[in-house]
Amino acid sequence: MGKNKKLPRPKARLPKGLRDIDAEEIRARDGMLRTIRHVYDSYGFEPLDTPAFEYTDALGKFLPDQDRPNEGVFSFQDEDEQWLSLRYDLTAPLARYVAENYERLPKPFRRYQSGPVWRNEKPGPGRFREFIQFDADTVGASSVAADAEMCMLAADALEALGIERGDYVIKINNRKVLDGVLGSIGVDSDGDDYLSKRLTILRALDKYDRLGGEGVKLLLGEGRKDESGDFTKGAGLSSEQIEPLMAFVVAQGNGRSETLSTIEELVRGNEVGQQGIDELKTIDALLSASEFATDRVVIDPSIVRGLDYYTGPVFEAELTFEVKDEKGRPVRFGSVGGGGRYDGLVARFKGQPVPATGFSVGVSRLYTALSTLGKLEETAPFGPVVVSVFDKANLADYQKLLAQLRAAGIRAEVYLGNGKMGQQFKYADQRRSPCVVIQGPDEKEKGEVQIKDLIEGAKAAASVASNEEWRSERPAQFAVPEEKLVEAVREVIARHET
RNA sequence: GCCGCUGUAGCUCAGUUGGUUAGAGCGCUUGAUUGUGGAUCAAGAGGUCGUAUGUUCGAUUCAUACCAGCGGUACCA
Numbered sequence: 001m002g003k004n005k006k007l008p009r010p011k012a013r014l015p016k017g018l019r020d021i022d023a024e025e026i027r028a029r030d031g032m033l034r035t036i037r038h039v040y041d042s043y044g045f046e047p048l049d050t051p052a053f054e055y056t057d058a059l060g061k062f063l064p065d066q067d068r069p070n071e072g073v074f075s076f077q078d079e080d081e082q083w084l085s086l087r088y089d090l091t092a093p094l095a096r097y098v099a100e101n102y103e104r105l106p107k108p109f110r111r112y113q114s115g116p117v118w119r120n121e122k123p124g125p126g127r128f129r130e131f132i133q134f135d136a137d138t139v140g141a142s143s144v145a146a147d148a149e150m151c152m153l154a155a156d157a158l159e160a161l162g163i164e165r166g167d168y169v170i171k172i173n174n175r176k177v178l179d180g181v182l183g184s185i186g187v188d189s190d191g192d193d194y195l196s197k198r199l200t201i202l203r204a205l206d207k208y209d210r211l212g213g214e215g216v217k218l219l220l221g222e223g224r225k226d227e228s229g230d231f232t233k234g235a236g237l238s239s240e241q242i243e244p245l246m247a248f249v250v251a252q253g254n255g256r257s258e259t260l261s262t263i264e265e266l267v268r269g270n271e272v273g274q275q276g277i278d279e280l281k282t283i284d285a286l287l288s289a290s291e292f293a294t295d296r297v298v299i300d301p302s303i304v305r306g307l308d309y310y311t312g313p314v315f316e317a318e319l320t321f322e323v324k325d326e327k328g329r330p331v332r333f334g335s336v337g338g339g340g341r342y343d344g345l346v347a348r349f350k351g352q353p354v355p356a357t358g359f360s361v362g363v364s365r366l367y368t369a370l371s372t373l374g375k376l377e378e379t380a381p382f383g384p385v386v387v388s389v390f391d392k393a394n395l396a397d398y399q400k401l402l403a404q405l406r407a408a409g410i411r412a413e414v415y416l417g418n419g420k421m422g423q424q425f426k427y428a429d430q431r432r433s434p435c436v437v438i439q440g441p442d443e444k445e446k447g448e449v450q451i452k453d454l455i456e457g458a459k460a461a462a463s464v465a466s467n468e469e470w471r472s473e474r475p476a477q478f479a480v481p482e483e484k485l486v487e488a489v490r491e492v493i494a495r496h497e498t
Numbered sequence: 499g500c501c502g503c504u505g506u507a508g509c510u511c512a513g514u515u516g517g518u519u520a521g522a523g524c525g526c527u528u529g530a531u532u533g534u535g536g537a538u539c540a541a542g543a544g545g546u547c548g549u550a551u552g553u554u555c556g557a558u559u560c561a562u563a564c565c566a567g568c569g570g571u572a573c574c575a
Contacts, residue, residue: 072573073575203572
């Protein structure tokens with residue numbers, strides 16, 4: 001780098017994994033959030049906001065150590081040297097909130113919450129280090145009716161967002177069933193390396209949708225080498241152990257009850273597994289009673305979800321259609337939401353068990369999917385009406401016109417730049433203004449204003465060849481008396497709406 | 499973390515079998531038009547060819563390392 005005497009300039013750059021959000025996306029996203037909120041509200045949940053960061057130990061992370069000070073989370077120290085971390089989901093702060101306010105909250109406590117969360121991980125396609133989640137949780141209800149409700153909530157929310165039935169599916173599984181299958185093949189808490197082995201197995205099963213049966217088999221056995229040459233160590237199971245696991249993963253049948261009877265066989269005799277099956281059966285019955293059929297909610301034994309805190313039913317929302325990207329390659333949108341039962345989270349604070357279950361919509365990812373699909377409603381097709389500045393000495397006149405428009409509820413601004421008339425129109429064009437208001441000396445004298453319909457004018461431009469013609473014709477421009485300004489602007493806007 | 503691909507103007511990309519002043523289109527600025535968007539025409543701004551080291555008389559070009567981006571994979575409460 002050069003050593004000249006100029007002040008070193010910072011480089012204008014965005015940290016990786018972060019994004020700027022433009023007006024169009026903000027509008028669309030606000031609409032999505034409103035829609036989801038409406039559904040959650042109708043289910044009886046109450047809003048809650050918590051801060052962006054918390055004490056690190058309250059979030060459930062170990063204190064950052066020297067080796068990996070920021071593993072997974074963004075952390076920093078307060079002035080009293082206590083560690084703080086940006087929240088990485090909305091569930092951990094909820095657990096803290098419930099534990100801290102337990103006595104005065106109604107039980108069960110039902111809340112929804114949306115906002116950004118941060119993860120210090122390698123960003124990938126569709127994965128960012130800051131993204132928005134929208135959660136609903138019921139804390140203090142051990143009944144699986146609460147879990148069944150989460151599935152209904154998820155399905156209703158996706159449909160309210162305009163995703164048609166059949167274009168999404170809510171998948172359910174149960175951690176207890178998974179543990180039951182593990183128990184029946186001899187992987188249980190008696191084994192010395194039980195925890196790490198269970199983890200490896202669950203991770204392997206979780207990849208079924210991506211790697212397929214062969215890949216998962218390798219990961220359960222000796223390990224797998226991927227196409228880039230990287231080797232992943234396997235769980236080291238014998239083929240007698242792998243077989244029932246594979247049978248379990250592919251057990252999804254034609255309808256929820258068929259799936260259930262298949263996996264019931266696989267956990268036969270295992271108490272925890274049977275308990276999980278019974279829970280799924282109850283959920284199935286509740287869903288069926290509410291007419292949530294298998295075109296909306298299925299039981300999928302290959303669903304695992306995060307590994308740490310889920311203790312019972314787990315859910316995942318997936319979009320099922322395929323879309324092609326700019327290069328014509330098919331893009332699959334994976335999970336756009338998920339959740340499950342976490343009976344141990346609040347107990348971390350309180351000692352006593354507090355059952356809880358919840359569902360989280362990945363708003364950012366859903367936005368990407370919907371916008372790729374073109375399923376987002378066009379919002380704000382117009383920019384503001386621009387009152388042009390013919391002469392800065394007469395700004396007060398323009399301000400008066402502007403005030404009339406604003407008082408009438410019309411989005412409007414006076415041109416605040418330095419440009420000449422031509423530049424002002426260019427500006428208005430860029431802003432997608434429906435029209436420009438012009439008042440030069442001639443108009444002023446006659447008590448008139450010129451209104452230039454930019455949208456009509458753009459159409460007219462196609463048939464105008466020469467510049468002289470373009471200028472002399474002044475396409476789609478007309479004069480009205482000053483007092484008719486609002487009326488005329490309304491007409492122009494109305495003409496182009498819908 | 500591991501593997502692979504890519505790095506030339508704001509964007510999309512040419513190009514140099516190693517040679518003096520590195521190009522195009524689009525975009526941007528200004529003007530033709532002293533009161534009018536588009537189209538057209540003209541002019542202009544904008545690059546230490548990702549960074550460093552090495553080979554060489556000479557490197558944007560070759561080699562190595564690093565960095566960044568992308569993709570895959572691993573991890574992901």
